[in-house]
Amino acid sequence: MAVAIADLVAQARDGDHRSVARLISMVENAAPQLREVMAALAPHTGHAAIVGLTGSPGVGKSTTTAALVKAYRADGRRVAVLAVDPSSPFSGGALLGDRIRMQEHATDDGVYIRSMGSRGHLGGLSWATPQALRVLDAAGCDIVLVETVGVGQAEVEIASLADTTVVLLAPGMGDAIQVAKAGILEIADLYVVNKADRDGVEVTTRDLRQMMSLGEKRGPDDWSPPILKTVASRGEGIDEVVTAIDKHRNWLTESGMLDARRRVRAADEIEALALTTLRRRMNKSRDGALLDELAGRVVAGTTDPYAAADELSAAMTALA
Amino acid sequence: MAVAIADLVAQARDGDHRSVARLISMVENAAPQLREVMAALAPHTGHAAIVGLTGSPGVGKSTTTAALVKAYRADGRRVAVLAVDPSSPFSGGALLGDRIRMQEHATDDGVYIRSMGSRGHLGGLSWATPQALRVLDAAGCDIVLVETVGVGQAEVEIASLADTTVVLLAPGMGDAIQVAKAGILEIADLYVVNKADRDGVEVTTRDLRQMMSLGEKRGPDDWSPPILKTVASRGEGIDEVVTAIDKHRNWLTESGMLDARRRVRAADEIEALALTTLRRRMNKSRDGALLDELAGRVVAGTTDPYAAADELSAAMTALA
Numbered sequence: 001m002a003v004a005i006a007d008l009v010a011q012a013r014d015g016d017h018r019s020v021a022r023l024i025s026m027v028e029n030a031a032p033q034l035r036e037v038m039a040a041l042a043p044h045t046g047h048a049a050i051v052g053l054t055g056s057p058g059v060g061k062s063t064t065t066a067a068l069v070k071a072y073r074a075d076g077r078r079v080a081v082l083a084v085d086p087s088s089p090f091s092g093g094a095l096l097g098d099r100i101r102m103q104e105h106a107t108d109d110g111v112y113i114r115s116m117g118s119r120g121h122l123g124g125l126s127w128a129t130p131q132a133l134r135v136l137d138a139a140g141c142d143i144v145l146v147e148t149v150g151v152g153q154a155e156v157e158i159a160s161l162a163d164t165t166v167v168l169l170a171p172g173m174g175d176a177i178q179v180a181k182a183g184i185l186e187i188a189d190l191y192v193v194n195k196a197d198r199d200g201v202e203v204t205t206r207d208l209r210q211m212m213s214l215g216e217k218r219g220p221d222d223w224s225p226p227i228l229k230t231v232a233s234r235g236e237g238i239d240e241v242v243t244a245i246d247k248h249r250n251w252l253t254e255s256g257m258l259d260a261r262r263r264v265r266a267a268d269e270i271e272a273l274a275l276t277t278l279r280r281r282m283n284k285s286r287d288g289a290l291l292d293e294l295a296g297r298v299v300a301g302t303t304d305p306y307a308a309a310d311e312l313s314a315a316m317t318a319l320a
Numbered sequence: 321m322a323v324a325i326a327d328l329v330a331q332a333r334d335g336d337h338r339s340v341a342r343l344i345s346m347v348e349n350a351a352p353q354l355r356e357v358m359a360a361l362a363p364h365t366g367h368a369a370i371v372g373l374t375g376s377p378g379v380g381k382s383t384t385t386a387a388l389v390k391a392y393r394a395d396g397r398r399v400a401v402l403a404v405d406p407s408s409p410f411s412g413g414a415l416l417g418d419r420i421r422m423q424e425h426a427t428d429d430g431v432y433i434r435s436m437g438s439r440g441h442l443g444g445l446s447w448a449t450p451q452a453l454r455v456l457d458a459a460g461c462d463i464v465l466v467e468t469v470g471v472g473q474a475e476v477e478i479a480s481l482a483d484t485t486v487v488l489l490a491p492g493m494g495d496a497i498q499v500a501k502a503g504i505l506e507i508a509d510l511y512v513v514n515k516a517d518r519d520g521v522e523v524t525t526r527d528l529r530q531m532m533s534l535g536e537k538r539g540p541d542d543w544s545p546p547i548l549k550t551v552a553s554r555g556e557g558i559d560e561v562v563t564a565i566d567k568h569r570n571w572l573t574e575s576g577m578l579d580a581r582r583r584v585r586a587a588d589e590i591e592a593l594a595l596t597t598l599r600r601r602m603n604k605s606r607d608g609a610l611l612d613e614l615a616g617r618v619v620a621g622t623t624d625p626y627a628a629a630d631e632l633s634a635a636m637t638a639l640a
Contacts, residue, residue, distance in 0.1 A: 035626040042624040130625075259619065266625070267615035273629035275595055295587035299579065304362040305450075305586070306355040309593035 005033055009040040012139045015078075020112055020139050027131040028116055038131065044138035046262075048080075049249050052158040053147045054187075055168030060194040064168055064232040064241075065147050071235075071242045073110055077142040083115035084129055084148050084158070112136065129161055130269045159187035161265065163258060164248045166190045166241070169208070171200035188225050189248050192241055196229035205229070223251050290315050325353055329360040332459045335398075340432055340459050347451040348436055358451065364458035366582075368400075369569050372482030373467045374507075379490040380514040384552040384561075385467050391555075391562045393430055397462040403435035404449055404468050404478070432456065449481055450589045479507035481585065483578060484568045486510045486561070489528070491520035508545050509568050512561055516549035525549070543571050610635050 011019035026034055053068075055061050065081055072079045116132055129146070136144045148158045159165040167188040193204050205227055212225070226244055230237035252258035294308040331339035346354055373388075375381050385401055392399045436452055449466070456464045468478045479485040487508040513524050525547055532545070546564055550557035572578035614628040 035624075038624040038626050042618070043621045045621050046619065262619045263612070263615045266618035266628075267611050269625045270611065270614050270618065270628040270632055271599065273625055274632045275599065277629060277633050278598055279591065279595065291587050291590065292583070294590050295583045298362070298586035298590065299366065299582045301363045301365050304355075304358040305589045305593055306358050308586075308590040309597060312590055312594045313597050 005036045005040055009037070009044075009138070012135065013044060015109060015140060017109070017112055020135060021114070023135045023139075024114055024116065024132050027128055027135065030128075034131070038134065041134050041138040044140075045134050046137065048133075048137040048141045048144050049245070050133055050137075050144050050146060050161065050163045051245055052162030052165040053145055053168065054158055054165065055170075055194075059168045059170040060232050061147055061168055064192065064194055064230065064238075065145055067230075067232045067235050067238045068145060068241065069111055071238050072143050073108060075242070076110075078110045078140060080112040080136040080139075080141040080144045081114070082129070082132055082136065082144060082146045083113075084146060112139070112141065129158075130265065133161065160268065163252060163261065164189045164245050166192055166245070168192050168194055169204055170195040171198045171204045189223060190225055190241070190244050191227040192230055192237075193227065194230050194232050196237065197231045201229060221255065223248065223255075223257075325356045325360055329357070329364075329458070332455065333364060335429060335460060337429070337432060340455060341434070343455045343459075344434055344436065344452050347448055347455065350448075354451070358454065361454050361458040365454050366457065368453075368457040368461045368464050369484065369565070370453055370457075370464050370466060370482045371565055372478040372485040373465055373488065374478055374485065375488030375490075375514075379488045380552050381467055381488055384488055384512065384514055384550065384558075385465055387550075387552045387555050387558045388465060388561065389431055391558050392463050393428060395562070396430075398430045398432075398460060400432040400456040400459075400461040400464045401434070402449070402452055402456065402464060402466045403433075404466060432459070432461065449478075450585065453481065480588065483572060483581065484509045484565050486512055486565070488512050488514055489524055490515040491518045491524045509543060510545055510561070510564050511547040512550055512557075513547060514550045514552050516557065517551045521549060541575065543568065543575075543577075 008019050008022060012023055023037060025031075026037055031037075053061055053065055069079050069081060114132075116128070133144060133146070146158055146162055165187050167190070169191065171193065191208060193201055193208070195201075208227055228237060228240050228244060230241060232238065249258070252261070291312060294303070294311060297303040298305055298308050328339050328342060332343055343357060345351075346357055351357075373381055373385055389399050389401060434452075436448070453464060453466070466478055466482055485507050487510070489511065491513065511528060513521055513528070515521075528547055548557060548560050548564060550561060552558065569578070572581070611632060614623070614631060617623040618625055618628050
């Protein structure tokens with residue numbers, strides 16, 4: 001069926017969930033109309049606050065997300081939740097439980113919930129997630145909560161997409177150490193120690209402060225990530241998290257960092273798309289054959305990767 | 321100081337650890353002589369078996385690595401351990417404990433141990449780790465064990481670099497589920513359930529078999545990943561792991577998969593280097609300014625990322 005992109009975008013902007021869903025599916029499937037979609041969305045982007053939620057499995061990420069959604073809705077704000085699984089084709093299954101927990105919002109027009117696999121996309125999160133965020137932003141969401149499945153690289157990547165990155169921890173998981181290992185200290189704008197009714201919350205908080213003090217020096221005008229405590233399952237401490245996220249956003253706006261971060265993100269996105277085009281060109285027809293041949297020579301040890309890369313770029317530029 | 325690359329490579333091939341260390345440091349620091357280094361190494365590569373070791377923190381990765389090193393040494397094979405931390409600048413600290421555990425091999429000339437951060441490298445693991453592997457391969461290692469810190473994306477990436485990928489689990493960590501979530505089912509050539517003296521080992525094994533049965537169908541000539549049990553801290557089951565890794569390598573060789581995998585890897589490496597060159601060109605002088613300007617327009621919503629990417633590629637190709 002032919003879809004009038006302009007209609008679809010207009011309906012999405014009117015808050016029609018099905019249209020939003022179709023636009024995100026176009027992103028996921030790398031639909032040929034994506035260029036047109038992004039062009040139609042462009043004038044309507046820039047409003048939403050993108051909040052990344054990250055943390056090891058078991059810290060209560062989904063419960064916290066659900067509690068935040070509830071708080072934002074109580075405040076009359078439109079919210080989207082984008083659960084990104086950068087590694088697994090099983091995302092549907094793995095995230096099913098999370099979706100069910102969100103069901104109390106299932107019939108609320110002010111909440112849009114979507115899980116999305118980004119695996120198989122060239123460069124992982126590099127262009128699919130930002131484009132999905134553009135859809136949700138243009139659709140008029142005030143807040144987009146981006147939740148990642150998995151830890152490590154994915155967390156660091158999500159931080160590069162978010163205005164505000166919230167790192168969730170729970171007591172007794174040795175998480176402060178994991179935070180240091182995963183390089184999360186540099187990406188967190190806000191720490192939330194969830195399950196704060198459990199033993200060990202003070203140890204986790206203390207470890208975290210210690211780790212933070214080992215990190216980079218901050219200037220007096222820099223943002224200093226607060227450490228908040230929640231019991232998300234009972235909604236405790238959630239309003240404080242909402243306030244801290246708002247406060248961080250105000251700081252971003254006033255310091256000029258919001259614009260700076262968004263420019264960096266846009267530059268990354270443009271670059272990723274340009275590289276995708278170039279890469280596609282590399283794989284095309286005679287260059288695909290050339291790459292095969294070069295790979296064979298590198299494996300045989302008759303050439304080295306640099307010399308092979310030079311040959312490839314030269315052939316590619318000649319093709320342009 | 322000027323280094324004669326040919327001498328350095330010759331010394332590394334003679335088993336001189338300091339020369340190997342200097343070559344890998346050149347990779348880490350993206351030294352200008354890297355091109356020359358890779359050209360000098362090329363004829364001497366292709367011998368080493370690259371074995372990736374991956375698993376969540378706490379499964380006993382370092383202990384297993386140490387036990388494997390011991391077994392390979394007892395067999396008279398030259399072994400290298402490359403511990404890659406793709407996310408953290410703290411790698412030195414985080415891996416220190418692991419290094420200490422390996423100290424019994426510190427004075428053995430047949431063992432080379434190195435930890436390496438790959439963060440900050442353009443594209444993460446994309447070119448630094450393969451180049452370090454080339455150094456170790458050309459230096460005459462029979463086996464290179466590549467251990468990653470962190471889970472998720474890094475594990476999937478490491479699998480794309482290894483001939484054989486060993487996924488480590490431990491009982492009672494809900495690991496089978498994590499394996500499914502992290503997309504590891506598709507990358508494992510061998511499962512090792514470590515700490516097999518603990519409760520829950522049968523549950524983990526059963527869960528794993530169940531997960532595997534949900535995976536893709538295998539043909540009769542395909543490799544079916546075995547599940548082995550170890551108590552690495554006591555060296556139990558390690559010889560069986562060595563045997564299984566050798567068996568997998570024989571299968572790779574006989575089926576032609578070894579060559580096929582290596583060609584894919586070489587193609588990836590060539591492509592990554594070619595893209596790095598192109599990206600560098602993008603960031604250069606007037607293109608850097610252009611990218612900034614385009615990013616500003618995307619943030620303002622006056623253009624979309626695709627149109628911006630087109631402008632960028634056009635300018636870049638014109639520059640070539």
